[in-house]
Amino acid sequence: MHFFSLFITALCSITGVWNAWQYNNGNWDEIARLLSLNGYDTVFYCAAYGPETDTEGLQECLNACTPLGIDVHAWVVLWKTGKCPVEDQNQFELDGRLQVSSDGALENWLCPTDPQNVRLMAQLCLKLAAEYPVAGIQLDYIRFSSNRVCFCDGCRARFRSHLGVRSFNWPSNCVSGGRLHDSFMQWRADMITDAVQAVRDSLSGINRVVLLSVAGTPREQEMRYFSQPWDAWLRSGIVDFVVTMNYTESDSEFVFWGEQQLEMAGDRSISCGIGPFSTRSTLTLSETEHQAALAEEMGFDGWVIFHLSSVFLERLHSTAQIPGSRSNPIRLQ
Secondary structure (H helix, E strand, O other): OOHHHHHHHHHHOEEEEEEOOOOOOOOHHHHHHHHHHOOOOEEEEEEEEOOEEOHHHHHHHHHHHHHHOOEEEEEEEOOEOOOOOHHHHHHHHHOOOEEEEOOOOEEEEEOOOOHHHHHHHHHHHHHHHHHOOOOEEEEEOOOOOOOOEOOOHHHHHHHHHHHOOOOOOOOOOOOOOOOOHHHHHHHHHHHHHHHHHHHHHHHOOOOOOOEEEEEEOOOHHHHHHHOOOHHHHHHHOOOOEEEEEOOOOOHHHHHHHHHHHHHHHOOOEEEEEEOOEOOOOEOOHHHHHHHHHHHHHHOOOEEEEEOOOHHHHHHHHHOOOOOOOOOOOOOOO
């Protein structure tokens, strides 16, 4: 492993938790203390949901966590407009900046091939990193909403320019089974990569280390479906680490996904997301502990719990104790 990879891996070795959008109720001092006593060293605070931000909550989280040695990363949900004021959503629609499905239906996601949208999100990430002492920026939903988008007028023009042709049948040539489908899917993935690069470039002017990470889909099939080639981003170094969302109640599935992910990551840093409170899985305390141990045994650089829920806080309250070693994770109860 190269020195730089070793350096980044050391920085990215984490025991963390994701914090949901606008979890800002003035009790971060207590939460930070409980996290520290239970061995947690990283919080991914949802500081932006699409163009909307929660900087007040981010600052509260930083104020409480930083003195205790807990790193805070600004978790940024890309493209989604559902939290925006109605007038902003209407303007995005009027300006043709939303994703459009193959049947012409509008999505409440910004189109990631539109340069205006990419600049908007890159500038938002830069603002968060420049104005708040976060350890990193984590990009979530850095992908398309499905494999049936985007077929907006802008995508048609940009894909046509990419192909260097004057015309083709749109969208029939580009949907599944169409003669240009493979080329279209590769172009989509390249556009998402360009968006990640735009965020990386925006952070390069900051005079301190700001790690860039992504929350990654767990399976190769989903990576292709959503156009999210996070393995290529790791290999090229445009992201410093990935946290894969391995939300499942099946240990065999958990291990199968994890082994594939570690192989794809190679010598780059990758951590394992565990979902005891996700929509895909509900895990008991012992099941959560077991998956955390599996993640460490497989060789992940850390693990992150989804998410900081009331049940999670109750578990932290039950037994707040001096943290043990990472090789023997302490109980969350």
